[in-house]
Amino acid sequence: MMTDDIEKIIDDWGSETFFKGDGIDEEHLEEGIAWLYSSGLESRPHVLILDSPLACQIELNRMEKKGLQKYLSSAASPEAWQRIKSFMFSFSGTEAWCNTLPVVKTAQSIARLCALDRLITGNIQDAVTKRTIRFHKFSDDNLLNRFSKIVFYDFMCRSVLAARERSTSRKVQGHAGGINIHYLKHYMDFLRTGCFLSLFFQGLALISRRPKRVRFDGSGRLHADGEAAIEWRDGWKLFYLNGVLVPEEVAVTPAAQLDPGVILREGNVEVRREIVRKIGIERLIQKLGGKVVDSWKGYELITLDIPGMGTKPTYLKMRNPSIGTYHVEGVPPRITTCREALSWRVGGLKWNPKQLT
Amino acid sequence: MIVQGDVFFVRIQNIPGESKKVTRDERGFIIAEGEATGHAHVIHDDIELYEKDSVLFIKTEKTVEVRHEEHHPVTLDPGIWKVGIVREYDPFLEEIRMVKD
Numbered sequence: 001m002m003t004d005d006i007e008k009i010i011d012d013w014g015s016e017t018f019f020k021g022d023g024i025d026e027e028h029l030e031e032g033i034a035w036l037y038s039s040g041l042e043s044r045p046h047v048l049i050l051d052s053p054l055a056c057q058i059e060l061n062r063m064e065k066k067g068l069q070k071y072l073s074s075a076a077s078p079e080a081w082q083r084i085k086s087f088m089f090s091f092s093g094t095e096a097w098c099n100t101l102p103v104v105k106t107a108q109s110i111a112r113l114c115a116l117d118r119l120i121t122g123n124i125q126d127a128v129t130k131r132t133i134r135f136h137k138f139s140d141d142n143l144l145n146r147f148s149k150i151v152f153y154d155f156m157c158r159s160v161l162a163a164r165e166r167s168t169s170r171k172v173q174g175h176a177g178g179i180n181i182h183y184l185k186h187y188m189d190f191l192r193t194g195c196f197l198s199l200f201f202q203g204l205a206l207i208s209r210r211p212k213r214v215r216f217d218g219s220g221r222l223h224a225d226g227e228a229a230i231e232w233r234d235g236w237k238l239f240y241l242n243g244v245l246v247p248e249e250v251a252v253t254p255a256a257q258l259d260p261g262v263i264l265r266e267g268n269v270e271v272r273r274e275i276v277r278k279i280g281i282e283r284l285i286q287k288l289g290g291k292v293v294d295s296w297k298g299y300e301l302i303t304l305d306i307p308g309m310g311t312k313p314t315y316l317k318m319r320n321p322s323i324g325t326y327h328v329e330g331v332p333p334r335i336t337t338c339r340e341a342l343s344w345r346v347g348g349l350k351w352n353p354k355q356l357t
Numbered sequence: 358m359i360v361q362g363d364v365f366f367v368r369i370q371n372i373p374g375e376s377k378k379v380t381r382d383e384r385g386f387i388i389a390e391g392e393a394t395g396h397a398h399v400i401h402d403d404i405e406l407y408e409k410d411s412v413l414f415i416k417t418e419k420t421v422e423v424r425h426e427e428h429h430p431v432t433l434d435p436g437i438w439k440v441g442i443v444r445e446y447d448p449f450l451e452e453i454r455m456v457k458d
Contacts, residue, residue, distance in 0.1 A: 273449040313448035320362070322428040329445040329456060345443045345456075346358065346365050353360040357429035 006107040009154050013147065014113055016192060018214040022233045024049055024194035024207070032190025033205050039183070045205045052232035053124045053138070053197050053208045054131075060199065060206065061133040096163075100156040110148055112220055117147040119222070120230070123238060123245045124197075138197045150191065157184050209233055217242065225278070226252055241274040250275055260287035263306065281328050285315065296338035302328070316341040322357045361423055361431045363443040363456040364389045364398045368436055372414050376407035388413060388423060388440055396426040400433075413440040 026049065034044040050056045104110060121138070128135045160181060196210040213231045217223035221243030222230065228237035228251070239251035250262060250271070255278050263275045263284065276284060290302040298319055303312040311333040319326050331341040342351035359366040379386070386406045388398040400406075402421040407414040415421075415438040422430045442455045 270450070273447065276449060309448075311448065314446075320427065322362075329443075330448055332446045332453075333448060345445070346360075346441060347444065349358060349367065349441075351358075353358045353365070355359045355361075355431045357361050357431055 005158070006103050006151070006155050007109060009158070010107060010109045010113060010151055013151055013154065014109075017147075017196070017210065018216075020194070020210060022051075022194070022209040022212045024209055026193075028189070029193040029195060029207065032186070032193060032195075033200075033207075035186060036190065036200075037205075042202060045201070045203050047205045047207060049207045049209065051209055051234035052211075052236040054128060054232075054236045055234055056197070056199055056206045056208045057128045057133060057136060060136045064134070096156050096160050100152060100159060104148065104152045104155060107151075109220075110151060113147045113151075116220075116222070119243070119245075120238075121197075126245075127238065136199055139200045150188070153184050154188060157181055157188070224251065226254070241278065244270045244274050246271050246274055250278065255279055260284045263288075281315065281330075282326070285317075285328060290315070294337045299338040299342065301331075301335070301338050301341055303333075314341075316345070359431050359433065361398060361425055362428045364423075364425075365441045365443065366415070366423075366431070366433060366438045367441060369414070369439045370437065372407050372416060372437060373409050376409040376414060379406040379408050379413065381406075386415075388415075389442060398423055398425045400424075414438065415440065 029049070030047050033047055037043065037045055048059065050059060125135050194210055195207050197208045199206040209232065211230045212233050213228075215222070215224040215227075215229045222238075222240035223242050224239070225241060228248075229240035230238040237248070239246050239248050241251055247262075247266075250258065258275075258279055260275075260279055260283060263272055263279075266272050266275060285302055285304065288304055288306075290304050292300050293303055293314075294301040300317040302315045302317055304315075305312055314331050314333045314335060315328040316331050316338065317326060317328045329345065331344055335341045335344060339351060343349060345351075384397065385399040385401040386404055388400060388406075390397040400415070400421050400423055402417070402419070404421055405416040407416070415433065416436075417433060417438075418435050420435065421433050423433065424430050444453050445456050446453050
């Protein structure tokens with residue numbers, strides 16, 4: 001098992017999470033949950049499959065309103081969950097664990113998937129909180145949550161099994177004995193049934209389906225201009241441009257129809273950047289009434305007054321002398337003249353070109 | 358200084374030590390290439406192109422032309438030239454980056 005293998009495993013779990021659609025193998029899912037609970041000495045829970053993470057959160061809030069707070073708060077069953085974990089994951093320090101760690105750490109795409117994992121779970125939490133309902137933390141080690149752990153377990157499982165196949169010596173088999181392969185495989189089979197996120201309580205397990213559709217750009221960032229980038233069966237959607245969660249209006253409205261004033265209402269700098277990218281800075285300046293603060297030899301220094309921004313975004317407007325088109329480039333807001341801006345563009349050199357095309 | 362769009366050329370005296378030679382590809386010597394458009398600043402004539410710390414240096418014994426799809430050509434006289442890339446500021450991210458058209 002080498003670095004190439006880990007990349008395949010990462011691809012496999014990425015595909016499992018985002019490209020398998022929203023189907024669920026209910027029979028095996030319930031079996032898997034019953035097995036998990038029995039490992040924690042808990043009785044088989046009632047399993048509720050819901051169409052999205054939001055639907056899970058709404059259901060829990062509804063249960064709270066019906067006076068089931070005690071049931072939910074006491075039912076998190078941390079002791080049981082701890083028992084499950086210690087039973088399954090008590091391999092820290094084994095040779096297999098030590099061999100696996102550096103391989104997973106150096107895998108190129110794991111960082112991207114972990115970042116994606118953190119982004120989506122964080123965005124789900126924000127979206128739930130915005131609806132002024134209480135957010136319940138999803139249980140640990142789900143398909144989306146803790147991506148790196150799942151890849152780690154899978155790689156370690158396969159490494160140990162491959163070592164077993166290569167050697168019949170007692171030594172290798174003894175090392176394998178430090179890891180409960182049966183449990184890990186069982187757990188991964190459970191994840192492959194279609195569970196996206198879960199919330200485990202005593203007597204109740206809430207499961208969210210995977211998204212119906214997920215869209216990425218060529219760089220692996222969540223991205224869909226004109227539609228949702230993540231869409232669940234119940235119609236809940238998240239909108240992303242170039243990996244940034246944006247309001248629906250920004251994502252779905254065609255650039256030419258998007259009101260530049262939307263940037264004035266947006267407080268997040270990354271979302272603002274995506275709005276600028278979509279609308280185009282030229283149109284933004286034109287629509288928002290940029291103020292020309294200096295002019296020199298056809299150049300214009302323009303500032304924008306955007307409420308809530310500590311500084312005024314400043315741009316140098318210039319003409320391409322070869323083809324006659326105009327464009328603008330940002331310069332630091334401390335700059336107050338075109339000549340300063342031109343010098344800053346070329347690293348502080350004096351602006352006196354002998355040829356300019 | 359000679360400026361062609363987002364690329365500028367400044368005459369210097371010597372190629373910095375430990376610079377590595379850059380070879381020509383099928384389009385010529387690529388001085389800078391746009392990420393979004395695929396347009397490139399290219400020299401087709403024979404030159405010596407060097408790179409150190411991501412900065413390019415041109416050594417030419419004759420006058421050569423730099424071409425780009427959206428800019429008129431500029432000429433570099435014999436000598437050694439340092440290649441600079443124009444920078445811009447993103448006020449929304451509060452960061453400086455190189456312009457790549």
